[in-house]
Amino acid sequence: MKKFVLFAFNGESMCFSHVLLNALNMKMSGHDVKVVIEGAATKLIPQLVEEGNPLEVLYRSARERGLIEGGCRACSNKTGSLKAAEEQGLRLLDDMSGHPGMARYINNGYEIITF
Numbered sequence: 001m002k003k004f005v006l007f008a009f010n011g012e013s014m015c016f017s018h019v020l021l022n023a024l025n026m027k028m029s030g031h032d033v034k035v036v037i038e039g040a041a042t043k044l045i046p047q048l049v050e051e052g053n054p055l056e057v058l059y060r061s062a063r064e065r066g067l068i069e070g071g072c073r074a075c076s077n078k079t080g081s082l083k084a085a086e087e088q089g090l091r092l093l094d095d096m097s098g099h100p101g102m103a104r105y106i107n108n109g110y111e112i113i114t115f
Contacts, residue, residue: 001030001031002027002031002111003031003032003033003064003108003109003110003111004031004033004034004110004111004112004113005033005034005035005036005069005102005105005110005111005112005114006022006023006033006034006035006036006112006114006115007037007038007112007113007114007115008017008035008036008038008039008041008115009035009039009040009041009101009114009115010039010040010041010115011039011041011042011043011044011079012042013044013047013054013055014040014045015024015115016041016044016055016115017054017055017058019035019041019115020035020058020059020061021058022113023062023063024058024061024062024067025069026049026110027067029066031053033067034067034068034069034105034109034110035062035067035068035069036046036067036069036070036071036072036073036077036093036100037070037071037074037090038071038072038099038100039072039076040075040079041077041115042071042072042075042076042078042081042085043079043080043081044078044081045071045081045084045085045088045090045114046081048088049084049088053057067106068090069091069093069100070091070092070100071085071090071091071092071093071094072092072094072099072100073092073093073094073098073099074094074097074098074099075093075099076092079101
């Protein structure tokens, strides 16, 4: 089993759908996978739970499987999605000056993939 953390920076919904698809596929293949929502991707947080949004089913599936590690506190604040993240119970990551640091994942044996 390999360990991966997918850092989603891109705020385009099509790109984020591929993050979720890959995370789910990697999990089904037996890997330890985490998704970190960072940068411009944090603006998608409110939309991810909207019924009828094409990403909603993928996001719910990823959350149910424990794949969503959390979202960047600083970027969520900057993009106006902090309140939505809190309402969803999304873990806010801020160990590196308000942003999620990659070092702790690397130190724990994770490979980093950025989108």
